[in-house]
Amino acid sequence: MTDTQPMVALRGITKTFAKRALVSNRAFGLRDINLDVYRGEVVGLLGESGSGKSTLANIITRLTSFSQGTYMFKGRDVRTLQRSEQLAFKSDVQIVFQDPYGSLNPRARICNIVGEGLAIHQSHLDATARKERVGSLIQEVGLGADCLDRYPHEFSGGQRQRIAIARAMAVEPDLLVCDEPLSSLDVSIQAQVLKLFARLIRERDLTMVFISHDINVARLLCDRVYIMLDGRIIEHGTAAEVLNNPQQKYTADLIEALY
Amino acid sequence: MTLLAKDTIGVPPDDILTVKNVAVSLTKGGRTMVSGVSFGVRRGELFGIVGESGSGKTLFTLSLFGLHGETEISAGEITFDDKTLFEDGKRRRLGRILGCRIGFIPQDPYSSLNPSMRVGRQITEAIYLARGTPPNSRQCRDEAVALLAEVGIPEPETAFRQYPDQFSGGMRQRIVIAIALSQDPALLIADEPTTALDAFTQRRIIDLIVERSRRRNLSVILISHNLELLRQSVDHIAVLYSGQLMNIFETADLGRNPLHPYTEALFECIPSVNKTLTDIRSIPGEPAGAGFGLTGCAFADRCAYVQDICRTARLPENTGRADSFSACLLGKGVRT
Numbered sequence: 001m002t003d004t005q006p007m008v009a010l011r012g013i014t015k016t017f018a019k020r021a022l023v024s025n026r027a028f029g030l031r032d033i034n035l036d037v038y039r040g041e042v043v044g045l046l047g048e049s050g051s052g053k054s055t056l057a058n059i060i061t062r063l064t065s066f067s068q069g070t071y072m073f074k075g076r077d078v079r080t081l082q083r084s085e086q087l088a089f090k091s092d093v094q095i096v097f098q099d100p101y102g103s104l105n106p107r108a109r110i111c112n113i114v115g116e117g118l119a120i121h122q123s124h125l126d127a128t129a130r131k132e133r134v135g136s137l138i139q140e141v142g143l144g145a146d147c148l149d150r151y152p153h154e155f156s157g158g159q160r161q162r163i164a165i166a167r168a169m170a171v172e173p174d175l176l177v178c179d180e181p182l183s184s185l186d187v188s189i190q191a192q193v194l195k196l197f198a199r200l201i202r203e204r205d206l207t208m209v210f211i212s213h214d215i216n217v218a219r220l221l222c223d224r225v226y227i228m229l230d231g232r233i234i235e236h237g238t239a240a241e242v243l244n245n246p247q248q249k250y251t252a253d254l255i256e257a258l259y
Numbered sequence: 260m261t262l263l264a265k266d267t268i269g270v271p272p273d274d275i276l277t278v279k280n281v282a283v284s285l286t287k288g289g290r291t292m293v294s295g296v297s298f299g300v301r302r303g304e305l306f307g308i309v310g311e312s313g314s315g316k317t318l319f320t321l322s323l324f325g326l327h328g329e330t331e332i333s334a335g336e337i338t339f340d341d342k343t344l345f346e347d348g349k350r351r352r353l354g355r356i357l358g359c360r361i362g363f364i365p366q367d368p369y370s371s372l373n374p375s376m377r378v379g380r381q382i383t384e385a386i387y388l389a390r391g392t393p394p395n396s397r398q399c400r401d402e403a404v405a406l407l408a409e410v411g412i413p414e415p416e417t418a419f420r421q422y423p424d425q426f427s428g429g430m431r432q433r434i435v436i437a438i439a440l441s442q443d444p445a446l447l448i449a450d451e452p453t454t455a456l457d458a459f460t461q462r463r464i465i466d467l468i469v470e471r472s473r474r475r476n477l478s479v480i481l482i483s484h485n486l487e488l489l490r491q492s493v494d495h496i497a498v499l500y501s502g503q504l505m506n507i508f509e510t511a512d513l514g515r516n517p518l519h520p521y522t523e524a525l526f527e528c529i530p531s532v533n534k535t536l537t538d539i540r541s542i543p544g545e546p547a548g549a550g551f552g553l554t555g556c557a558f559a560d561r562c563a564y565v566q567d568i569c570r571t572a573r574l575p576e577n578t579g580r581a582d583s584f585s586a587c588l589l590g591k592g593v594r595t
Contacts, residue, residue, distance in 0.1 A: 049457040156545050186484065188311060188524070188525065188541065188561075190528065191541035220539075258462075259491060
């Protein structure tokens with residue numbers, strides 16, 4: 001695959017939700033989303049809560065469906081994937097969720113949480129090889145080998161987020177989607193995880209979709225950013241362009257509002 | 260200690276709230292969570308309390324006024340508005356102060372309003388409880404509408420008749436602020452009032468609190484984990500870590516005076532506008548939970564300057580309730 005072809009190409013993606021009566025008068029959804037992610041770049045999705053960032057992340061990882069449009073992944077339309085290709089897609093695209101307290105199975109040991117993907121997607125590895133891989137992943141995210149036999153509740157939020165990152169990295173995905181991975185962490189821990197991401201991006205040449213409402217974090221990690229408002233992309237471009245010289249008033253206000 | 264020289268008998272006249280050597284412990288088991296905290300909040304000033312989760316910032320502040328169900332004050336003195344709230348192990352005179360002289364803004368505007376009661380009624384009830392104005396009277400109603408207008412609710416007359424679920428999170432938090440202001444309090448306690456809200460709304464709500472404080476000469480204790488937010492909004496910041504008071508400093512003084520190593524490290528963690536990745540320094544390790552006590556510095560294990568004395572010596576306390584204080588055992592951040 002050449003670099004001229006995007007890894008992810010979304011064209012006219014629209015998602016509508018059935019309006020839930022009595023609960024909310026806001027119609028969530030996505031309208032006409034066009035988005036490209038090229039190999040080796042970090043793409044930021046920025047916007048306030050309710051702007052559709054997470055819905056878009058779920059569409060890219062195919063955790064949720066879309067109503068209209070096309071989604072091409074590595075040149076293939078994801079709606080026409082065969083069963084075996086579907087499995088490959090799941091190891092090609094991995095996600096790190098916002099809340100590390102809700103995203104790890106409380107009844108599984110760390111070695112199983114991180115190793116589960118390997119057991120499914122790289123079944124040629126035997127138990128010893130798998131254990132070795134899990135051990136080196138855990139070390140790569142900055143935790144000790146003694147963690148492997150422990151349970152998630154024994155870890156703090158920052159450590160859990162590292163475990164979630166190790167789990168996502170285990171199957172060596174082509175694309176890593178991170179849905180606000182820093183926002184539920186303490187300031188001092190945020191900086192640690194931010195540094196971990198920066199290191200992984202540098203060392204592994206990761207392709208990443210990074211969702212955030214913190215523009216300063218996006219400024220540090222992202223090559224290109226998309227600004228979202230009410231389910232639409234209102235502005236995009238390189239991070240430096242958009243964040244230093246925003247064309248839309250909304251983007252300028254968003255930058256201004258930040259502490 | 261140079262700070263001891265500043266110690267005065269009695270309360271400095273311009274303090275609305277004085278906290279002296281206060282320790283907070285759990286009712287069950289009696290474990291001390293926060294110890295040896297002293298500071299003064301002046302009339303009309305915004306006072307920030309910052310800390311990571313588990314630092315005891317919320318627990319401590321709520322306990323001062325008996326608002327925390329599972330804790331009690333186990334030592335120290337608390338004086339509010341020249342009246343003693345706590346002394347010699349006894350709590351006094353809280354009933355007519357809470358909700359009248361002291362207003363409270365809780366964290367989550369989605370759970371702090373009664374969903375089955377009209378917004379107007381929730382405000383008139385508060386006015387009635389504070390001042391006895393009949394809640395159905397014209398006067399009480401007009402006051403409530405004026406309050407809604409004051410906190411920036413569009414069409415306050417309509418809002419008066421609506422239910423909380425018809426408002427967004429930011430608007431709800433404004434309603435909560437209106438209820439807190441309805442008592443015309445002397446002190447407002449805001450416990451992470453914007454953590455449930457997004458960046459835009461956060462800025463507007465904090466601006467509203469700051470503006471109301473300046474206009475009404477209202478003292479505010481603003482609790483937050485966001486150091487940058489506090490730096491831009493308040494006059495003094497107290498830094499708590501693992502139940503120890505680490506640092507108090509004046510925000511206007513920043514950059515001119517040294518800070519406690521923990522505060523300094525916190526500032527270095529924040530990805531602000533002009534920083535590159537190499538400028539951001541993370542603090543190694545994990546925050547220790549509250550309840551560290553006063554022997555040794557709780558931050559020692561993560562501190563870049565740590566020496567043996569940091570783990571064994573007794574932590575300095577802000578006995579003089581100075582506006583500028585550092586608990587660093589190596590004297591870093593202490594003003595000379």
